[in-house]
Amino acid sequence: MSDERKLRILVAKPGLDGHDRGAKIVARALRDAGFEVIYTGLHQTAESIVNSAIEEDVDAVGLSILSGAHMTYFPEIMEQLKAQGVEDVALFGGGIIPENDKGELEGSGVARIFTPGTSTEDIISWVRENVQPRSLDI
């Protein structure tokens, strides 16, 4: 019976690109860091990602996007989270994302974008420092 609450993180891949190696590596690294990872796999729609985030009551949502559609999916998912009243979930992600876009996304409410070359240790320590377990009420 530990007093420390376990973090729950959704790892998902929106859209059409079929490269899930990165998402799987991150999911596994987060598990090995002691987090509970809900992994929903390839080809997710924004709706299914937001629905999973709500039903699983996760603390953070991590998206992997390699298709170049990051400027579509991040704002769309952020908007839907807000519309459903769960904008307090930390939204983060990674993929082939240019510096300019990273700045724009982080400026508009995405908690953190990780670019190619990021180590899994960096992602884990960011989660430890920035993601909080859900509050006792809604």
Place this chain on the structure above:
Amino acid sequence: MGNLADQVLKGETRAAARLMRLLDDEIPQAFDELKLLYPQTGRARIIGITGSPGSGKSTLTNRLIAGFRARGQSVGVVAIDPTSPFSGGAILGDRIRMQDHEADPGVFVRSLATRGNLGGLSRSTRNVVHVMDAMGKDIVIIETVGVGQDEVDIVGTAHTSLVVLVPGMGDDIQAIKAGILEIADVFVLNKADRDGVDRSEREIRMMIELGGVDPDGWKPPVARTVALRNEGIDELLEFIDGHQAWMADRGELAKRQKRAVEATYWESVKAELLGLAERRTRELGLIEQMFPESGEPLDPYTAAEQVVASLMGELENGAT
């Protein structure tokens, strides 16, 4: 107090999800909310699905959801995956196979990690099922971790337990007969398009006969399915209906519900007493006394007696 419970009863999905989270994290206030919901439970039919890893439990669950939805019944799913004993983390991947229902508000899927619990379920499973029941889900499906022989806790929670096997296990069925085979209300021979399906079915039926058939008892039927291609699901649903009708006839459903309430009671007693004992152990410094820097260490048996005696003394003095 009562805010989350009220919202759950109004059908607010986010409140239900949050309450499940707090119950899973064993936050004391969450149990006060659960007490308020408890009178609204007992209506859902609870179906357990168990079987070895890779037998197709999640795909089968996905098909069963569709079957129940086609009849107009709402469905809750609790899907359990193992926690890594080394890191304490877990990858919960059962939703991958249940994507068909993400947009359906009549379906609620929740993944849980075992968090060190043995028996194929998490400690929180029963409580999460209660929340789904109170939400008004007609059917709650519990998918256990992939099991071997001993993970049979599902039988104390579900009304109807399905055991999923695949052809070609051959003599292995003999070897596992003492374990999960005894808990089956319905056998599912999934991936039934594979070689060896006839032989596997014969072996299962022989096992059932060898188990001694009670003429008044339930004889588990064997359903052949190919969940991936959506074959055999209607027959499986009929077998589940048949079992439920049999239970209702014989008063067996009431018996199983009573058994589940008793199990919930004993689990709660254990958790409460353990919590008290942990606090008192700290107050009395018993762990320190077991590892003193000098002098004779206290042995763990005496320490356990001391903590119980201390709690008993408190009870007898009327203190709280």
